[in-house]
Amino acid sequence: MNDKIKNELQISVAGIRGIYPEYLTSEIVFNFGIIFGSFIKANEVFICSDTRISGQSLKDSAITGLLCSGKDVIDIGIAATPEIGYIIEKARREASAGIVITASHNPAEYNGIKFFSEKGTFLNAEEMGRMLDMYYKRAAVVSQEPGLLSFDDYTERYFNCIYNTVNIDAIRKKKFKVVVDVCQGVGALKTEEFLGEMGCEVVLINRDPLGVFSHNPEPLPENLKEISERVVKERADIGFAQDPDCDRLALICENGAIPGEEAVVVLAVRNILEYHKKGNVVVNLSTTMLVEDVAKSLGALVYRAKIGEVNVVEKMKETGAVIGGEGNGGVIFPEAHYGRDSFVGMALILEYLALRDTSISVVINEMPKYFILKEKITVSDKHKAGEILNTLEKTLKEKEQMNTEDGIKIIRADGWIHIRPSGTEPVIRVYAEAKSKDIARQYLSEFISLISS
Ligand code: MG
DSSP: OOHHHHHHSEEETTEEEEETTTTSOHHHHHHHHHHHHHHOOOSEEEEEEOSOTTHHHHHHHHHHHHHHTTOEEEEEEEOOHHHHHHIIIIIOSSOEEEEEEOOTTSOTTEEEEEEEOTTSSBOOHHHHHHHHHHHHTTOOOOOSSOOOEEEOOOHHHHHHHHHTTSOHHHHHHHTOEEEEEOTTSTHHHHHHHHHHTTTOEEEEESOSSTTOOSSOOSOOGGGOHHHHHHHHHTTOSEEEEEOTTSSOEEEEOTTSOOOOTHHHHHHHHHHIIIIIOOOOEEEETTSOTHHHHHHHHTTOOEEEEOSSHHHHHHHHHHHTOSEEEETTTEEEOTTTOSSOOHHHHHHHHHHHHHHHTSOHHHHHHTSOOOEEEEEEEEOSSHHHHHHHHHHHHHHHTTTSEEEOSSSEEEEETTEEEEEEEOSSSSEEEEEEEESSHHHHHHHHHHHHHHHHO
């Protein structure tokens, strides 16, 4: 692999991403297929792609690589990232692993690969490091006996697993009207069926043609104007937006208000602690402090994990958490499976509304307000970012209460500031949260000028 391609391919714990076909080529995906097949111990690998137009051809490249390594492959077609996690963890008796061809919430010209270990979760940093080492050393093992390819469809089993974790009768009785922006992603094929089974009247927007996203697919408030208007126009009870591979979720109130992605995990936490069972909660270091308010009022403890789904999952297992996730709209409910899942998120939020017998805007408005602001500072290279953070840590050590597990998180009485180098770009991310926008803004400018000096 030449250096140019290496620089433009984003490689991190979350997987591989790049623009197709300039940087993420069929050859690279084939190579990762054969390396992953050589790396894992399981004899079978589940594979799917999202709706991107490069999905089929890249999936075929990965399949060929896996078969060459001697692994059997089960192709489940176009499916959600969390479905693969569910299959490996819950549906199969034999050990299996998985690959998803997706660039998640990135624009349509990107594609990528996510790798699942035999645990049904993404490879962790150590596992990913070992696999990448094999990749760079070209340490693939070509088997004398290629694997076999078969096809299956797990959608029904996957949805049934989720239905079994909630009070589906309570949801059905409400006959919710739900608008979902599926942004031409996997949800275009699956979400109507999923919600319909729960008695919902479903309006999907941006469902066709597949893989040509009609807006930036990241479920951030600036990308949700269309669905916000549609929810009001349809007189719907709630709106949801899924990212193309369906692990992230945003919600929209019946009055068109967009509470932001952080609200999704907060509502899931409330539901589990109020109606399911008491227990620990795990979220990542950048998730809203509203989670602490909610958990405290319900007698639960919150643990914070490093950024990255697999880190949250590992901490959830370590602390026996009953619910967890990430503020970016990723709900993780172990009774379904250990992975961020927008279908699980929708089921838990609808169940909560049904059990509370109230509207989504009432639920949102009864909670304290917090403001999270996010900025990034571009630096010359990744080493520079590390140097800046080291200096900052030394300067602040005596003066501030902080957590240095993942970058630097400064905790103050009325909010926090989280500063961390990006895993994929020469960028330092600075997040600040406080009870007022002014304080959050003040935090941001204070630390941006500190970093810039
Ligand atoms: Mg995603």
